[in-house]
Amino acid sequence: xxxxxxxxxxxxxxxxxxxxxxxxxxxxxxxxxxxxxxxxxxxxxxxxxxxxxxxxxxxxxxxxxxxxxxxxxxxxxxxxxxxxxxxxxxxxxxxxxxxxxxxxxxxxx
Amino acid sequence: xxxxxxxxxxxxxxxxxxxxxxxxxxxxxxxxxxxxxxxxxxxxxxxxxxxxxxxxxxxxxxxxxxxxxxxxxxxxxxxxxxxxxxxxxxxxxxxxxxxxxxxxxxxxxxxxxxxxxxxxxxxxxxxxxxxxxxxxxxxxxxx
Numbered sequence: 001x002x003x004x005x006x007x008x009x010x011x012x013x014x015x016x017x018x019x020x021x022x023x024x025x026x027x028x029x030x031x032x033x034x035x036x037x038x039x040x041x042x043x044x045x046x047x048x049x050x051x052x053x054x055x056x057x058x059x060x061x062x063x064x065x066x067x068x069x070x071x072x073x074x075x076x077x078x079x080x081x082x083x084x085x086x087x088x089x090x091x092x093x094x095x096x097x098x099x100x101x102x103x104x105x106x107x108x109x
Numbered sequence: 110x111x112x113x114x115x116x117x118x119x120x121x122x123x124x125x126x127x128x129x130x131x132x133x134x135x136x137x138x139x140x141x142x143x144x145x146x147x148x149x150x151x152x153x154x155x156x157x158x159x160x161x162x163x164x165x166x167x168x169x170x171x172x173x174x175x176x177x178x179x180x181x182x183x184x185x186x187x188x189x190x191x192x193x194x195x196x197x198x199x200x201x202x203x204x205x206x207x208x209x210x211x212x213x214x215x216x217x218x219x220x221x222x223x224x225x226x227x228x229x230x231x232x233x234x235x236x237x238x239x240x241x242x243x244x245x246x247x248x249x250x251x252x
Contacts, residue, residue, distance in 0.1 A: 053217025054224065055143045062147065063224045067205035070227070071190050074234050078187045081238030085180060088245035 115165070123165045127172070131158040138232050142221055148228040152235025159236070160243050176244030179237040186233025193226045 027034030044065065048057035052064040062070055134154030141147035162172040174182070194205045202209030207223030208216050 053215070053220040056145070058145070059142050059147060059224065063142075063227055064205075064207070064220065067194070067227065070231070071194065071205075074187055074190050074231050077238055078183050078234050081183060081241055082180065085176065085241050085245045088242070089176075089248065 119165050122161065127158050127161055130154055130161070131172075134158065138228060139225075141228055142224050148231025149235055151228070152232040153239065155232065156236040156239035156243075159240050163243065163247070174237070174240050176241050176248065179241040179244060182237035183234050183241060186230045186235075186237060189230035189233065190227050193223060193230070197223070 027036070031037065044057055044061055048060040048065075049055065052060040054060040054064065131154075134151045137146035137154060138148065138151035141151065159170075159172050159174055162170040197206050197209050198204055200209045200211060205223070205227075207220045210219050210223070212219070214222070
């Protein structure tokens with residue numbers, strides 16, 4: 001037990017060390033030269049109005065540049081809702097069966 | 110329409126809150142292209158109006174959408190989104206490339222129309238999904 005606990009402490013310290021090292025390598029906050037701010041963000045900010053005609057570039061990114069992504073989100077919501085309804089609904093058949101012999105139904109469940 | 114539904118709180122909630130929530134939902138949908146907002150938020154607002162109406166008036170609510178209709182509407186909404194994409198494919202563009210439509214309009218108008226189309230699809234899907242889940246939760250056992 002004690003060995004396990006020492007092992008857990010060792011892993012924890014190792015993970016903390018990895019986190020400190022990688023945190024030191026992160027770009028400075030609000031740094032305009034960081035990788036996240038130089039790749040496509042500039043294009044979105046500068047050309048969104050001409051390319052998409054939308055005055056709001058959140059909408060331009062969401063519905064135009066990344067329209068495929070939003071299609072996936074909508075499908076996920078639809079599928080999740082469908083699955084929830086299928087799970088929550090009591091169908092006609094099982095309800096009448098439960099009235100008939102509840103013991104057998106209990107066994108099945 | 111002058112009959113009371115219940116207590117003062119229910120009456121006020123129904124007569125004053127629901128119309129404005131619905132109006133705000135439509136506003137967020139239509140204005141989502143140029144201001145914060147969009148399909149997901151508009152769908153949640155419209156769904157809340159229907160859910161509140163169901164909570165106040167029960168099964169015989171004025172703004173009622175039954176669970177089966179809601180599921181069909183959710184499917185239609187998702188289909189509408191995909192249909193806009195396939196339509197742009199048929200016109201010879203890329204998937205969801207709104208600028209390709211053959212109508213004589215400015216490019217910005219074409220994009221706005223395409224974005225409005227998919228936002229309506231998203232709104233329908235989110236609204237109907239929330240209503241369907243609410244309906245399934247409050248459904249009475251069928252005999």
